[in-house]
Amino acid sequence: MPPDSPPAAVPAPDLPASTPPGLSALFVAFAKISLAGFGGVLVWARRGIVDQHRWMTADEFNETYALCHFLPGPNVVNLSVVFGSRFRGIPGSIAAFAGLLGPPVVIMTILAALYARYGEIDALRRILAGVSCAAVGLLLSAVFRMMMPLVKRRDLVALVLLAAVFVAIGLLRLPLAAVLLVAIPLSIAITFAMRRRVPA
Numbered sequence: 001m002p003p004d005s006p007p008a009a010v011p012a013p014d015l016p017a018s019t020p021p022g023l024s025a026l027f028v029a030f031a032k033i034s035l036a037g038f039g040g041v042l043v044w045a046r047r048g049i050v051d052q053h054r055w056m057t058a059d060e061f062n063e064t065y066a067l068c069h070f071l072p073g074p075n076v077v078n079l080s081v082v083f084g085s086r087f088r089g090i091p092g093s094i095a096a097f098a099g100l101l102g103p104p105v106v107i108m109t110i111l112a113a114l115y116a117r118y119g120e121i122d123a124l125r126r127i128l129a130g131v132s133c134a135a136v137g138l139l140l141s142a143v144f145r146m147m148m149p150l151v152k153r154r155d156l157v158a159l160v161l162l163a164a165v166f167v168a169i170g171l172l173r174l175p176l177a178a179v180l181l182v183a184i185p186l187s188i189a190i191t192f193a194m195r196r197r198v199p200a
Helices: 023-036 041-052 058-069 075-119 122-152 156-171 174-195
Strands: none
Touching: 023 041, 023 075, 041 058, 041 075, 041 122, 058 075, 058 122, 122 156, 156 174
């Protein structure tokens, strides 16, 4: 008697989508990210790319975002360009870039004109202070979510390096360039040595 056929495989939740996004999908996705993420675009970028559309795994997102830290310009803007180029080349970069920056530029231009007229109102200042606290909370949330792949893999070396860079820049106030000049070659060397030790 032939064995029962196995049940259909369920795709793992951390796998990216098999169909790459088109230009319109890139524009709309990054427009939604930008419109949802005033003061905390990174949170919504990770949620949209990794959790909703599954265009990248959590590790791929972390690696791409880490690369964008070492490119000139704002990190999330760099992310849109790199991400769009990965799937659709130069047109994809333009579509993602336009989606990320287009709607906020229009909205912020209008808000800037309103703030120039009504910015002295005390109630408005208190509202903006509350919004800034919410933005910090969103940023911390994204940081912890991006750390989870390292925690799940129990990657102690990466966590130690992360903590060391945080202490050096955040607490000791060492120059960013000097810390990166030490941390980048050190992390690359450690990763290379660890991968060479892994048996084939």
